[in-house]
Amino acid sequence: MPITTVSVVPFTLTNDALEVLLRRRYGGRLDGELGLPSDFVDLDQDPDLNATAIRVLREQVGLDVDYFIEQLETFSGTAPDPRGWSLSVVYYAVVPDRSLPPSDHFELRPVGGLPELPSDLDRIIAAAVRRVRAKSAYSSLPAFLLPIEFTLPDLQDAYERVTGAKLDKVSFRRKIEDENFLAPILGAMRRGKSGRPAQLYRLSERTLREFDRKI
Amino acid sequence: MPITTVSVVPFTLTNDALEVLLRRRYGGRLDGELGLPSDFVDLDQDPDLNATAIRVLREQVGLDVDYFIEQLETFSGTAPDPRGWSLSVVYYAVVPDRSLPPSDHFELRPVGGLPELPSDLDRIIAAAVRRVRAKSAYSSLPAFLLPIEFTLPDLQDAYERVTGAKLDKVSFRRKIEDENFLAPILGAMRRGKSGRPAQLYRLSERTLREFDRKI
């Protein structure tokens, strides 16, 4: 059987940009190198691949709850691992910025300015970025990049920063209203340096909502 | 390492409905049972998983060229295979009806009326059907279910039968015109029992075209 690992590409949205979390390895063959959080399947403890991916995030990044994680694709071939034919089941996760405590064990890098990485890692991350961008155009995904409570301007900003497209304010609010996946937090407002305070919302469901599509 | 196999869910569109091709096994532990075409990775011959999937279709179904194949998802856990923790990388393929010669080794079954199958197979096929239906709503996928040459009414019928939605003729033709993935075959028409003959078209590109989506 091929050597099989499970990796996770964790995304978050900082003040600057959409960023990928890379793990820095200490010790062993790859000491000092940046890579993705990943591990072998634990045939005794993990009931399935999802469990492995969640465990990787918990053990290697310290993330425990309240994020969106989904299988991306399984990569394969002789290139990735010099030890031979290998198979890498890749997940991606979308987490709020605030849930990542600073650590020596990982670094955030903007998806536009990734460091030198092995070419297979590059391909994997590029595929994950494409997925996040594409899915943001027809789902509630960007809301999972925000803290629990956020305003509509926050959300519009998240959609715009992830997809790279400017959105019309009125259309955006109509769309979000129609899709009906937010609940206003009654009486709770966010005030900025100036200007009218904005209504706070939170997701009204813990799962991703995909918007309908007609031919 | 877990036991790893590669399976393919092959779809086609007969006169009746969208159908899945199931392989009938002869000999061995599962003699007489219906299942998906599948095999282990050949670490010496297969450069990657894609190659394995293509080989499975070639060796077990006799399909050699001109179809669309794509990775669906990797399924896992202890349920699927009584021999222990297993991992199944699943592909799906979309092939024209005519390219399937009759054979004792497989049977077509409409996706609405599948026979009794192990529950993990059921889940896998259901996921593949969802993918084909969803993707048909924003891509040229249904065209890959048709013979090389087809008419616009053929194509509309394929979209309708796969997605289950009735489409407006004018809107459909406008959409296809806009997406611009068909080339008319100059002077070639299809005549039916009666009525005006229809212009024949073929795909102007060998790869799937995905339509744009705005938020």
Added chain:
DNA sequence: TTAATAGTGTCTGTAAGACAATATATC
């Protein structure tokens, strides 16, 4: 000619974008 199917023209309603107006905060 009639019936059948392919293909087109055009009207109408719905949804998206532009833009302006209003609301409520800070300074």
Added chain:
DNA sequence: GATATATTGTCTTACAGACACTATTAA
């Protein structure tokens, strides 16, 4: 009040669906 930001109202434009019309075949 001036400025900034949120939120809403409304006009315009683009597109999808409805429907009717024309075109081209067989019988």
